[in-house]
Amino acid sequence: MSIAIKRPRLRLKGGTSLWIGGGLVATAIMAAVLAPWIALTDPVMDANLMNAEIPPGLEYPFGTDAQGRDIYSRIVYGARISLSVGIISQICNSLIGVTLGLTAGYWGGWWDDLVSGLTNLMLAIPSLVFALAIMAILGPGLVSLVIALGLTSWSYSCRIARAQVLSLKSQGYVQAARILGYGDLRIMFTQILPNILGPLIVIATLGMGGAILSEAALSFLGLGIRPPFPSWGSMLSEARDQITTAPWLSVFPGLAIFFTVLGLNLLGDGLRDILDPQSTTRRA
Amino acid sequence: MTVPLLKVDNLRIALAGDGATYNAVENVSFEIGRGEAFGLVGESGCGKSITALAVMGLLRRPLSLGGGRIALDGEEIQDASPAEMRRLRGKRIAMIFQEPMTALNPLSPVGKQIAEMFVLHEGMGWNEAMDRAEEALRQVRVPSPERRIKDYPHQLSGGMRQRVMIAIALACGPDLLVADEPTTALDVTVQAEIIDLMAELCAAKGTAILMISHDLGLVANMCKRVAVMYAGRIVESQAAEAIFATPSHPYTRGLVDSLPRLGERSKRGRQRLREISGVVPSIAAYPAGCRFNPRCPSVTDVCREMVPEATPLPAEGLVRCHHHG
Amino acid sequence: MLLVLGRRLANVIPTLLAVIALVFLLFSVLPGSFISGMNEDGRSTIDPAVMERMRKEMGLDDPLLERFGKYVAATVTGDLGTSFRTREPVTKMLSNRIWPSLKLVLAAMTFAIAVGVTLGFLAALKPGSWIDTASMVGAISGLSLSQFWFGLMLMYLFALKLQWLPSFGYGDGGLRHLILPAVALGVGPMALLARTTRAAVLDVLNADFVRTARSKGMSERRVVEWHVLRNALVLVITIVGLQFGSLMGQAVVVEKLFAWPGVGSLMVDSVFQRDMPTVQGCILMIVLFFLAINTLVDLAYVVIDPRIRYQ
Numbered sequence: 001m002s003i004a005i006k007r008p009r010l011r012l013k014g015g016t017s018l019w020i021g022g023g024l025v026a027t028a029i030m031a032a033v034l035a036p037w038i039a040l041t042d043p044v045m046d047a048n049l050m051n052a053e054i055p056p057g058l059e060y061p062f063g064t065d066a067q068g069r070d071i072y073s074r075i076v077y078g079a080r081i082s083l084s085v086g087i088i089s090q091i092c093n094s095l096i097g098v099t100l101g102l103t104a105g106y107w108g109g110w111w112d113d114l115v116s117g118l119t120n121l122m123l124a125i126p127s128l129v130f131a132l133a134i135m136a137i138l139g140p141g142l143v144s145l146v147i148a149l150g151l152t153s154w155s156y157s158c159r160i161a162r163a164q165v166l167s168l169k170s171q172g173y174v175q176a177a178r179i180l181g182y183g184d185l186r187i188m189f190t191q192i193l194p195n196i197l198g199p200l201i202v203i204a205t206l207g208m209g210g211a212i213l214s215e216a217a218l219s220f221l222g223l224g225i226r227p228p229f230p231s232w233g234s235m236l237s238e239a240r241d242q243i244t245t246a247p248w249l250s251v252f253p254g255l256a257i258f259f260t261v262l263g264l265n266l267l268g269d270g271l272r273d274i275l276d277p278q279s280t281t282r283r284a
Numbered sequence: 285m286t287v288p289l290l291k292v293d294n295l296r297i298a299l300a301g302d303g304a305t306y307n308a309v310e311n312v313s314f315e316i317g318r319g320e321a322f323g324l325v326g327e328s329g330c331g332k333s334i335t336a337l338a339v340m341g342l343l344r345r346p347l348s349l350g351g352g353r354i355a356l357d358g359e360e361i362q363d364a365s366p367a368e369m370r371r372l373r374g375k376r377i378a379m380i381f382q383e384p385m386t387a388l389n390p391l392s393p394v395g396k397q398i399a400e401m402f403v404l405h406e407g408m409g410w411n412e413a414m415d416r417a418e419e420a421l422r423q424v425r426v427p428s429p430e431r432r433i434k435d436y437p438h439q440l441s442g443g444m445r446q447r448v449m450i451a452i453a454l455a456c457g458p459d460l461l462v463a464d465e466p467t468t469a470l471d472v473t474v475q476a477e478i479i480d481l482m483a484e485l486c487a488a489k490g491t492a493i494l495m496i497s498h499d500l501g502l503v504a505n506m507c508k509r510v511a512v513m514y515a516g517r518i519v520e521s522q523a524a525e526a527i528f529a530t531p532s533h534p535y536t537r538g539l540v541d542s543l544p545r546l547g548e549r550s551k552r553g554r555q556r557l558r559e560i561s562g563v564v565p566s567i568a569a570y571p572a573g574c575r576f577n578p579r580c581p582s583v584t585d586v587c588r589e590m591v592p593e594a595t596p597l598p599a600e601g602l603v604r605c606h607h608h609g
Numbered sequence: 610m611l612l613v614l615g616r617r618l619a620n621v622i623p624t625l626l627a628v629i630a631l632v633f634l635l636f637s638v639l640p641g642s643f644i645s646g647m648n649e650d651g652r653s654t655i656d657p658a659v660m661e662r663m664r665k666e667m668g669l670d671d672p673l674l675e676r677f678g679k680y681v682a683a684t685v686t687g688d689l690g691t692s693f694r695t696r697e698p699v700t701k702m703l704s705n706r707i708w709p710s711l712k713l714v715l716a717a718m719t720f721a722i723a724v725g726v727t728l729g730f731l732a733a734l735k736p737g738s739w740i741d742t743a744s745m746v747g748a749i750s751g752l753s754l755s756q757f758w759f760g761l762m763l764m765y766l767f768a769l770k771l772q773w774l775p776s777f778g779y780g781d782g783g784l785r786h787l788i789l790p791a792v793a794l795g796v797g798p799m800a801l802l803a804r805t806t807r808a809a810v811l812d813v814l815n816a817d818f819v820r821t822a823r824s825k826g827m828s829e830r831r832v833v834e835w836h837v838l839r840n841a842l843v844l845v846i847t848i849v850g851l852q853f854g855s856l857m858g859q860a861v862v863v864e865k866l867f868a869w870p871g872v873g874s875l876m877v878d879s880v881f882q883r884d885m886p887t888v889q890g891c892i893l894m895i896v897l898f899f900l901a902i903n904t905l906v907d908l909a910y911v912v913i914d915p916r917i918r919y920q
Contacts, residue, residue: 126858
């Protein structure tokens with residue numbers, strides 16, 4: 001057919017998912033930033049066994065746990081840990097992935113072979129398993145958690161950066177920069193990187209959701225944040241034993257994880273429509 | 285008076301865009317007699333391909349039939365039910381597409397794709413249908429068809445794939461073959477073979493052809509009558525010889541002048557081929573009045589304001605130009 | 610077929626060796642690993658003499674390269690060392706765990722394919738309809754669920770409240786025990802498959818050859834059955850393979866939650882007991898599974914897509 005017809009877009013319309021996702025993420029960030037002001041009680045210290053396991057109600061909107069601590073306040077504070085783990089580990093992943101991908105695509109040769117091999121290797125080991133192994137070596141805790149998650153899922157951004165560099169490398173403006181005598185690193189970071197930021201932001205947004213899920217999983221297993229400090233995963237870890245008597249202990253932290261990750265996923269989808277129309281990052 | 289095989293009358297095709305609806309094609313009328321070859325010529329985007337799809341009843345969102353009548357053998361089919369259209373498609377009107385690579389299912393052997401026609405329209409079993417498919421491949425002169433029927437499209441050359449398309453289209457002996465740029469994607473050397481094959485088989489079976497192309501030369505060689513489309517309207521239609529001899533619309537003149545002509549170079553001296561300046565307007569931005577006016581060498585004020593009426597030409601031709609005559 | 614298999618194996622073997630090397634390096638070179646780790650952790654109290662003997666026994670004082678050579682040699686012959694905890698060969702422990710894991714992963718994938726591909730198809734065939742919207746909202750939600758929380762909720766609802774299904778454990782290994790963990794594990798791949806299938810089917814429905822099929826006078830149903838299904842399947846199978854392969858790794862948390870005696874829960878337990886040979890063995894098992902599934906997917910391509918067969 002000689003007429004160009006745009007395929008009708010029938011997913012959640014780009015705009016809708018962007019706004020819902022942005023709203024959810026903004027809410028989570030607000031909760032994290034404003035935690036001391038919007039929390040009702042101190043998340044760790046305000047334990048009172050007299051108030052143990054009160055179901056959700058007017059006084060305690062999400063109920064209280066076995067130590068009588070307010071679940072709502074713990075969730076608000078938990079946002080700080082969950083989000084910072086997500087953000088920091090994703091920054092690590094992006095830095096590693098982009099640096100390796102850019103240089104591999106740009107220089108090629110043995111370095112490219114090495115990086116590609118490494119990427120395949122990373123893809124073969126499920127990142128949760130890899131993170132678990134690193135946690136096994138480093139021991140539990142926030143720092144090892146960030147290291148474990150920050151080192152184990154850079155393969156996506158690496159692949160995309162590499163593929164994009166390969167297609168941009170031969171383009172006029174990059175060639176021109178080379179003729180002007182720009183150094184390799186300068187070309188990579190000033191000429192190429194800005195042009196692939198869109199897809200990378202999308203990947204990082206989606207990856208952040210994954211990191212929050214992994215944090216929750218590792219904390220749930222008892223390897224991440226340790227009680228009494230509240231992260232959503234560690235709250236679930238404590239709540240599990242009381243699932244019969246106090247199910248709300250499990251419901252609310254889980255919903256917090258769900259809506260935050262949902263927000264990041266929707267935001268990522270929405271951003272892709274804007275930043276990456278050719279959909280180099282489509283996972284599905 | 286005999287009823288024409290296909291009569292398209294005042295066809296309008298609507299394109300639903302961002303909040304607005306445009307007429308991708310309007311006021312298009314033509315007739316094709318039994319066994320006659322008719323050509324529809326124009327640049328890409330002029331609406332010739334979607335006119336063909338409209339005849340097939342294959343318009344899909346965001347395109348839809350906006351108005352007008354399409355009659356096959358005197359019977360109006362523009363409002364036919366999907367089931368009625370399905371019985372016509374393939375059986376009485378068949379179509380060949382531009383890209384023989386993508387127009388064939390890559391995961392299905394070509395023989396099976398031909399045999400489907402017999403299964404669908406003649407109620408055959410697969411075994412019998414495969415035998416007929418082999419026969420059909422032989423008719424389009426594919427060498428060793430008994431082996432080729434098991435081949436997948438990627439194993440055939442472009443020309444061979446287009447032969448398969450022709451075999452599919454002509455399988456059930458349709459009354460009308462719609463050929464949408466059937467040779468555009470092929471090597472020049474193969475083009476002539478395919479056109480000859482198509483013309484010959486259609487002549488033998490008495491099949492009429494609606495030939496869609498951007499190539500005026502090709503169409504004029506093959507067709508008895510030719511219509512030229514520009515920006516969704518037919519600007520001129522004439523007998524094929526007449527269109528070269530006396531092109532009446534400035535756009536047609538432009539097309540004729542842009543064709544290289546064998547043997548005429550010496551007569552006219554080393555002359556550059558002329559091109560038509562400017563670009564085809566987009567559907568959303570069709571100019572008022574005559575749509576060719578921004579590119580027309582002899583444009584005047586009236587061209588920018590009034591849509592030109594059709595002026596009859598000899599031998600049932602017509603032209604839409606304010607400056608004709 | 611054999612050619613593809615050969616080419617694939619040529620790819621798989623270096624990756625496998627690299628994983629072995631990585632696992633070795635991680636656990637042997639980094640501080641806090643292996644024997645030394647057993648002392649750092651307050652729980653194990655090994656007296657220095659025993660420790661010395663263990664180091665000797667395991668050859669931990671030999672040069673790194675020599676140890677690596679021995680490790681690779683042992684690993685490729687199927688000897689994954691001896692568990693610190695049970696003193697059993699790791700290979701034997703794994704072999705007891707592999708069948709429950711496989712069962713769980715297969716069940717989860719069956720659920721994911723059955724529900725995800727069906728939803729994706731229905732959504733693509735009626736774009737914009739309520740079923741499309743519902744499927745896609747469901748899919749993005751499924752992608753955002755943490756499996757263990759979803760599992761916990763399933764457990765609460767179906768095992769504790771309704772008491773339809775057992776809450777955890779392997780039981781007799783029958784279907785009743787399998788359903789909840791399989792659904793919890795399968796919900797992520799299910800969501801991804803729904804999205805992929807929808808995108809793939811929409812892609813194929815817009816393909817030129819589908820228009821050809823329509824021009825033949827086929828009913829929409831025939832068009833889908835004869836021309837769309839197989840082509841969409843080729844696109845879907847990639848995602849099936851990737852998901853399937855990584856599912857044993859994803860199963861770690863679900864297995865632990867449901868006390869399912871698979872490779873994943875063995876790995877988690879071993880991490881806590883700092884039973885490094887077993888952790889290493891579990892990682893290798895999970896990677897091996899990933900690579901095996903990917904090889905199978907490549908072979909499936911050969912069957913489905915003739916373009917690959919003849920290249």
